[in-house]
Amino acid sequence: MTKNAGWVPRPVVRSIERVDDSRAMTPLPPGRGRPVGRVAGIPVYASASMLLLAVLVTIVYGDYAREELGLAQPWAYLLGSGFVVCLIGSVLLHELGHALIARRFGIGVRRITLELLSGWTEMDRDAPTPRVDALVSLAGPAVSLLLGGAATAVMLVLPERALTREVAFQLALSNVLVAFFNVLPGLPLDGGRALRALLWAVLRDRNRATVVAGWAGRGLAVVTAAVVLLLQQLGVVTMLGLIFVLLVVLTLWQGAGQSIRLGRMTGRFPLIDLGALARPLLTVPAGTPLGEAQRRRAQDPRPDVVLAVADAAGSLTALVDPVAAERVPVGRRPWVSVESVARSRDALTVLPLGLTGEQVVRALQAHPGVQYLVTAGEDVVGVLRVADVAAVLEPRRASRN
The missing domain is CATH 1.10.287 (Helix Hairpins)
Incomplete structure (x- = not known):
């Protein structure tokens, strides 16, 4: 299987600049698993579920070797563990098939993750064309099919009752089954990605x-x-x-x-319009009691006003954190200064007007937060809340909440 990961801007840059629209946004990698090494320069991770897989397959195959092949218990489970190593190696080679073809077409590969029931190849962007998408998708099953054929050839030249023949048979069978199952036409299988590539070419969408x-x-x-x-x-x-x-x-x-x-x-990315989604600001001087700031906001005729803090010169210095403000007991709000529940402007990500919807989503993924400053040149024109973007992208879920 393959999985794409969203393009991540340089983390040291807090202001999001315009980027190349040709890079399609997809979710950021989940970050699960522990690094176990590199293959062809690609980091390889193994999830905790791989240990469960290794134990399960070792026991099941060891019991089979003990009962059907007549091996003593220690040797049966040793054979089972050897089969596990070969099986994991097959999964890794399957994923390398995806990764190397992706790199051949200029798509960066971030990591390979081995899991309980599958492996994942995480790329930094989507394939640029349906043809490349199909080739990258089918590379993994092709490797599995080649491995199955090689294991079959080895099995045929080994003696009839040799233990290595049994292992070769199991590897041949498992690789052929993996290749067959993965080419079935449905996401998230590799065949599903090939189906998507075909539909993409036909529908142009x-x-x-x-x-x-x-x-x-x-x-x-x-x-x-x-x-x-x-x-x-x-x-x-x-x-x-x-x-x-x-x-x-x-x-x-x-x-x-x-x-x-x-x-x-x-x-729905094109529906994200920073100018329309940005909430207006109501600035209050530093030192204003939280209760008084909230009273002023309640009296403001503009909908969805966001409280901000300004210095003596009238420059915006911070945004009030709505979650932190709500945690302050009502009785204490007249005695708590507004900046004590605010977040400094320097700690906030800046989104310039004119970003496309895709670029906005990338920025939010790269810099997770609740509020973002929307600017036009040097001026702050409003505040974007991540919940408002989520409501545009998933209106059904937003209406249920």
Whole structure:
């Protein structure tokens, strides 16, 4: 599988400058997992769930080797752990297929993360064209298919009862199954990304293509769950196999839902207008009691006014933090100065008027916060609240809240 990560501006720059519109915004990497090394210069991370996978597969395969191959207990589980290493190596090579093809087309690769049921290749931007998107997506399954073929060739030349032949058989089977499953046409699978690339080329709209491919992924999840439940009732699949496949189905369903949500959100980026969303300012002098500042705001006829603090020269120095202000007991507000619940202007990210919706979202992701200063040249013209952007991107969720 592949996952893209949003482009992050230089963290030392607090004022967000205009950036290249060709870089599509996608979510920032989740940051999970611990670094385990580098391959081809790409950082590789392993999540805590990988340990669970290693233990589970070692036990299951060790029990199989002990019962079916007649190995003594220590050697059976040693064989199981060897199979785990080969399996993780196969997943890593699958992800390297994505990563190296992405780099071939000038897409930076931030990291590879190995998880319980899959791996992720996180790139710094989306593919620029449907063709590149399809090639990057299908590179991983192609590597898995090649590994399956190589393991099959090794198996055929090994002696009939050799333990290495059994391991080669399992590797061949697992890689072919991984290749087959990943090319199924539904996000977040690699085949779903290829389907999106095809729809993107036909519809000329990447966001709509993402939503459609996400729903295809949910359809695949439902069909897979129904089939495996039927096979379990017929005795073809064991209870352990049923649980494993249902975990895969759950992962597929959640990933498809995230893809649908992302496609809808990115399609609404053009609706983000800083000038329209910026809330007006009401400045009060430093030293003003919080209660008095809130009284003035209540009397201001403008809707959604944001309290700000000004120095003796009338220059804006800070914004009142609405959360911190609400935490002050009502009885104490006449005795608490407004700047004690304010955040310094220097600590706030500046968003100049004229940024596109995509650039605004990138800035908010790169510099998480509640409030942002909106400027026109040297003048502060208003305040953007992240909740207002969220309401534009996901109006249904905002209405429920």
